[in-house]
Amino acid sequence: MAKKEKGKSEWFDWAKALLFAFGLAFIVRMFFFAPIVVDGPSMLPTLHDGDQMIVNKFSYRIHEPERFDIIVFHASAQKDFIKRVIGVPGEHVEVVDNVLYIDGEAVEEPFLEEKNGLYQTAVNDFSLETLPGGYEEIPEGHVLVLGDNRSNSTDSRMLGLISMDQIVGKTSLIYWPFNRLQILGE
Incomplete structure (x- = not known):
């Protein structure tokens, strides 16, 4: 027994x-953390279709998103998108001749430099006022996001500003495929 x-x-x-x-x-x-797979070309050349990443869900409980963070957000009930934060609350954003202007000042986008025009085939001019919502400046609790592949990205230009409630978290670690293992923007 x-x-x-x-x-x-x-x-x-x-x-x-x-x-x-x-x-x-x-x-x-x-x-705290969850895996996500990049789906599509909208973040080329930074992120490739099929890249597997880790989303830090805790980061934005401590601090607000910052310009150029790569975030995951709920685009719909069924689909999450990965895009780059371009504008934060209180700012006016516009793109003229593929140059980003924040509050009237040109801002360099170093992650676009390696493109050499490959993914920037069309001029994608816009200003905050022309986006859904017609804001003059980004309101509190919202961010403006764009894909790095501006000519092939569904982002704030179509979706409007992204509410903080829609944001899942920040992502910067590619863990698969192994030959692309890297931490972005650190």
């Missing part, structure tokens, strides 16, 4: 350990 009770106790200990591990994994995935 003692051997049978010891076996039950051992199974119970294993079951508790597995339940704890699954619970911990669930909490980490739900509130």
Whole structure:
């Protein structure tokens, strides 16, 4: 009998350990980190279709998004998008002849320099007033996002400003494919 009770106790200990591990994994995935796969060409050349990344869901509980952060947000109930934060609250944003202007000052976008026009085939001029919502400046609790591949990206130019409530988190770690392993923008 003692051997049978010891076996039950051992199974119970294993079951508790597995339940704890699954619970911990669930909490980490739900509130701190989650994987995401890049779908499409909108962030080329920075991110490639099929890149697998980690989303930090905790980062924006501590601080607000900053210009050029790469974020994941809920574009719809079924689809999350990955884009780059270009404008933050209180700013006026416009692009003229593919030059970004924040509050009237030209801002360099170093992540676009390696493109050499490859992904920038069309001039995508816009100003904040011409976007959905017609704002004169980005209101509190919102950001303006653009894809790095401006000529092939569904972003704030079509979707409008992104509410902080829509943001899942910040992403900067590509972990797969292994030959693309890197931390972006750090």
